[in-house]
Amino acid sequence: MRNPVVVGVSGTSAGLAAARLAAREAVSRDCQLRVIHAFTWPNPGASEDYEDARRAASRVVEEAVASAKRSTPRVRVAGQLVDGPPDRVLVRLSRTSALLVLAGDDLATAPSLPLSSVLPLTVGHSWCPVMVTHGPRTPAGALMVAVDGSASGLLALRYAAAESRRRRVGVEVVHVVREFAGRHEEEGHRVLAASIAAVPELGRVRTLVLAGAPGPTLVHAGAHARVLVIGPRGTRGTGLLGSVAREVMHRAACPAIFVHGRAIPAQRTPSGSSGALAR
Missing domain, CATH: 3.40.50.620 (HUPs)
Structure with a gap:
């Protein structure tokens, strides 16, 4: 079984664009796409807020999966909500991935780490190649x-x-x-x-x-x-x-x-x- 393409999303339009790009990459490699949202909860004492936050996080995954399917109907895609800091989650998944796709403007919104740290930590420590994209446009050059x-x-x-x-x-x-x-x-x-x-x-x-x-x-x-x-x-x-x-x-x-x-x-x-x- 071929290793999947993994895309990390956090609920932004940039993340949805990354999911669509990742869908094309997965189809071109004839492998599955895995849409991942890393969930962390900074306030353990507020159980009601926790449930709301977790439902919202699940919707982030569902929306990205739907966007990937609409853009590339042939893609085999699965979504998953994973507990943990986004950089650690993605680096761990990179061990068994063909490619990790990230939107530069998307991961900057992750709440559990300083704004500028998630992307370089993930790219710098990944075990597989990492594709970083900043928008929906993919030039047609070499x-x-x-x-x-x-x-x-x-x-x-x-x-x-x-x-x-x-x-x-x-x-x-x-x-x-x-x-x-x-x-x-x-x-x-x-x-x-x-x-x-x-x-x-x-x-x-x-x-x-x-x-x-x-x-x-x-x-x-x-x-x-x-x-x-x-x-x-x-x-x-x-x-x-x-x-x-x-x-x-x-x-x-x-x-x-x-x-x-x-x-x-x-x-x-x-x-x-x-x-x-x-x-």
């Missing part, structure tokens, strides 16, 4: 993947190769340098060539060396991409997310997929500089 010569970038490239075949779309491989000067641009092309050589299943791709601050440059470049794939480098102290990944997570116009090393077995790292893309 699949874009960012590389920087690191093992993290290579994992993203390998995942992008598989996704491009499944989606039947072209791939744009991007490397960001701080500025267009002779050695920086040459080094950027070397990083691209070494990365692509390490993933022969890619086939033909378009390569781009871009100049600027890595985060904003990737966000701008991905404005017309179908999907932006990134291997989020960081440290345990920052929840496995670096500054570039956080910028993409919060600002990318297209859906962004974050791929961790634990989700895909590591292979050899291409030679070349680590570049400027310090994720």
